[in-house]
Amino acid sequence: MELDFSKITVNELLEALGKGGHKPGSGSAAALQGMISAKLAQTVIAISSRKKYYETYKSVLPKLSEMSADIENNILPKLADFFQQDAYYFDKAIKARTATLKAEAASDFYEASRLRKKEADELKMSVRIPLEIAELCVNLARISLYVFNNAFKSARGDSHVALGGAIASLAGCLSIVQLNFLSFKINHFYWTKEMSEWYNDLKREYEKLKGEVDNCVIILEGEVSGRMALYSDTNNFLEKYKVDKEWTxxxxxxxxxxxxxxxxxxxxxxxxxxxxxxxxxxxxxxxxxxxxxxxxxxxxxxxxxxxxxxxxxxxxxxxxxxxxxxxxxxxxxxxxxxxxxxxxxxxxxxxxxxxxxxxxxxxxxxxxxxxxxxxxxxxxLMPKRQLLKTFSELFNTRKLLINDNTAFNLIRGSESDLRSKIKNRRDFALKIASADIYAGHPFKSLAQQYNVSVIAMAIRLEELDLV
The missing domain is CATH 1.10.10 (Arc Repressor Mutant, subunit A)
Incomplete structure (x- = not known):
C-alpha cells in the first residue's frame, strides 16, 4: 500500500526525507517548501485583515483577500497534489530503471531495450511536475513580495521567509528539471526542446525574483539604520538640553x-x-x-x-x-x-x-x-513659522486690525458692529482663533487645525502680534 505523505506527521515526514530513499524526493520537498511559504503568506494576510489594523491596510485588503483566496483555492491544493504525484511518478521511474538494469544483467537485449523506452516515458512526469511546481512558486513569490511590501509590517519576517522559500523552491525545481533533461536522448529531442522553452520562461522569472530576497533584507537594514540614527540624535539632544535651569x-x-x-x-x-x-x-x-x-x-x-x-x-x-x-x-x-x-x-x-x-x-x-x-x-503645538504661514493663508494678511475691511470679511458687518461685539484685544484674538469663515471662504478654525483650545490659540496670536 502506498504511503500518503500528505497525511503523516512532521517527524515521520522528516524521517522519510532523510533516510536515503528516493521518495519523497526533491520534487516533493520543493512542493512542501512551497506549501509552507503559502501558509506563511496567508498568516500575514490574516493579521493584516484584523479589525484593529483595518484603517492601516484598508487600501490593500481587497488585493490581499484575492491573493489569499488564490493560495487557498489554487496554489495549496495543487502543491499538495504535486507533492504526492512527484513521489509516485519518480518511484515509477526508479522501478523502471531497476527493471532495465535487471534485464541488462540477464543479457535480455530486447527486454532491456523495451524497458529503457518505458523508463524514459516514466521520467517525463518527473520533469513536468517540477515545472508545474515552479510555475506555482513564481505566483507565490509574487504574492509574498506584495505581502512583504504592503501587508502587516511587524510580520515581515514571515512574509520574507515566504518569499525566500518560494524562490528557493523555484530554484530547486529548475535544478531538478535540468538534471532530468540529461537522461533524454535524441529521440526525445523535440519534447525536451518544448519543455526547455517552458523552463526558460520560468528561469527568466527566477532571475527577476531572486534579487528581491536581498532587497527585502536591505529594506529592513535601512529601517534599523534609520531607527539607530533617530535614537542617537535623540540621546545627543537630551544630553545637550536636559539640564535643570531657569530657561528663558x-x-x-x-x-x-x-x-x-x-x-x-x-x-x-x-x-x-x-x-x-x-x-x-x-x-x-x-x-x-x-x-x-x-x-x-x-x-x-x-x-x-x-x-x-x-x-x-x-x-x-x-x-x-x-x-x-x-x-x-x-x-x-x-x-x-x-x-x-x-x-x-x-x-x-x-x-x-x-x-x-x-x-x-x-x-x-x-x-x-x-x-x-x-x-x-x-x-x-503652535510653532511660530507654521502658524504665521497658516494665518497668512487664511486671512491674507500678516496682521488683522479692527477696521471696516476686517469687519466685513469676518462678520459681514461694519467696524462699529465688530467693536460692539469685542471689548478688548483678547476678545478679538478669541474671535479670530475660533473663526471658521473669512471673506466668504470656510475653513477649520486655527484652534481646530492645531488641536488646541480657543484660549490657547488666542494667547498665541497675541504673543505673535497677529491681532
Missing part, C-alpha cells in the same frame, strides 16, 4: 524648534511613512511611544493624593509612563501631553509628576518647571 522663553522656543527639526529629519523612521507636512509631526503620543519608548495610557479617573485637586495627567520618567485623564476635551489632553513632553525634554525628575487640567490659558501660580513645560507646549 526664547531658549525654550529654540529648543522646541530644534526638536521639531529632529523629528522631521527622522519622520519616516518614526511614522513608518513619508509625511507631507511638518505639522503632521506635532503628535505628542506618537513621539512618546516611538521616540522615547513610553507607555501612553488614557483613563477616566486618575489616582490623586489630593482629593480636592483635579489631575489631568502625569509623567513618571523612571517607569516611562504617560497617563492622561480622558474626561477632558481632546484639546486639553493634547496640551497636557505636550506639557509632559516638555518635562521629558527639559527636566530630570524621576518621581511621579502630576498636572492639573491644562488648556494653555493662565492657570494661576505655578512652579518654574511647570511654567517651562507650559511654554514648551505652546511653542511645540
Amino acid at each position: 522663553e526664547n531658549e525654550i522656543e529654540k529648543l522646541a524648534s530644534e526638536f521639531q527639526n529632529l523629528l522631521w529629519n527622522h519622520h519616516k523612521s518614526i511614522w513608518g511613512t513619508y509625511l507631507t507636512s511638518p505639522r503632521q509631526i506635532i503628535h505628542p503620543q506618537t513621539i512618546f511611544e516611538e521616540v522615547f519608548d513610553y507607555d501612553f495610557g488614557e483613563f477616566p479617573h486618575l489616582d490623586n493624593d489630593d482629593e480636592f485637586a483635579e489631575c489631568a495627567g502625569y509623567i513618571d520618567q523612571r517607569e516611562r509612563h504617560i497617563v492622561l485623564s480622558n474626561k477632558y476635551s481632546s484639546e486639553v489632553r493634547n496640551f497636557t501631553a505636550a506639557h509632559e513632553l516638555g518635562h521629558a525634554l527639559l527636566h530630570n525628575q524621576t518621581v511621579l509628576h502630576r498636572d492639573i487640567p491644562l488648556d494653555g490659558s493662565n492657570p494661576g501660580p505655578r512652579s518654574i518647571t511647570e511654567k517651562q513645560a507650559d511654554k514648551f507646549a505652546t511653542f511645540f
Whole structure:
C-alpha cells in the first residue's frame, strides 16, 4: 500500500526525507517548501485583515483577500497534489530503471531495450511536475513580495521567509528539471526542446525574483539604520538640553524648534511613512511611544493624593509612563501631553509628576518647571513659522486690525458692529482663533487645525502680534 505523505506527521515526514530513499524526493520537498511559504503568506494576510489594523491596510485588503483566496483555492491544493504525484511518478521511474538494469544483467537485449523506452516515458512526469511546481512558486513569490511590501509590517519576517522559500523552491525545481533533461536522448529531442522553452520562461522569472530576497533584507537594514540614527540624535539632544535651569522663553522656543527639526529629519523612521507636512509631526503620543519608548495610557479617573485637586495627567520618567485623564476635551489632553513632553525634554525628575487640567490659558501660580513645560507646549503645538504661514493663508494678511475691511470679511458687518461685539484685544484674538469663515471662504478654525483650545490659540496670536 502506498504511503500518503500528505497525511503523516512532521517527524515521520522528516524521517522519510532523510533516510536515503528516493521518495519523497526533491520534487516533493520543493512542493512542501512551497506549501509552507503559502501558509506563511496567508498568516500575514490574516493579521493584516484584523479589525484593529483595518484603517492601516484598508487600501490593500481587497488585493490581499484575492491573493489569499488564490493560495487557498489554487496554489495549496495543487502543491499538495504535486507533492504526492512527484513521489509516485519518480518511484515509477526508479522501478523502471531497476527493471532495465535487471534485464541488462540477464543479457535480455530486447527486454532491456523495451524497458529503457518505458523508463524514459516514466521520467517525463518527473520533469513536468517540477515545472508545474515552479510555475506555482513564481505566483507565490509574487504574492509574498506584495505581502512583504504592503501587508502587516511587524510580520515581515514571515512574509520574507515566504518569499525566500518560494524562490528557493523555484530554484530547486529548475535544478531538478535540468538534471532530468540529461537522461533524454535524441529521440526525445523535440519534447525536451518544448519543455526547455517552458523552463526558460520560468528561469527568466527566477532571475527577476531572486534579487528581491536581498532587497527585502536591505529594506529592513535601512529601517534599523534609520531607527539607530533617530535614537542617537535623540540621546545627543537630551544630553545637550536636559539640564535643570531657569530657561528663558526664547531658549525654550529654540529648543522646541530644534526638536521639531529632529523629528522631521527622522519622520519616516518614526511614522513608518513619508509625511507631507511638518505639522503632521506635532503628535505628542506618537513621539512618546516611538521616540522615547513610553507607555501612553488614557483613563477616566486618575489616582490623586489630593482629593480636592483635579489631575489631568502625569509623567513618571523612571517607569516611562504617560497617563492622561480622558474626561477632558481632546484639546486639553493634547496640551497636557505636550506639557509632559516638555518635562521629558527639559527636566530630570524621576518621581511621579502630576498636572492639573491644562488648556494653555493662565492657570494661576505655578512652579518654574511647570511654567517651562507650559511654554514648551505652546511653542511645540503652535510653532511660530507654521502658524504665521497658516494665518497668512487664511486671512491674507500678516496682521488683522479692527477696521471696516476686517469687519466685513469676518462678520459681514461694519467696524462699529465688530467693536460692539469685542471689548478688548483678547476678545478679538478669541474671535479670530475660533473663526471658521473669512471673506466668504470656510475653513477649520486655527484652534481646530492645531488641536488646541480657543484660549490657547488666542494667547498665541497675541504673543505673535497677529491681532
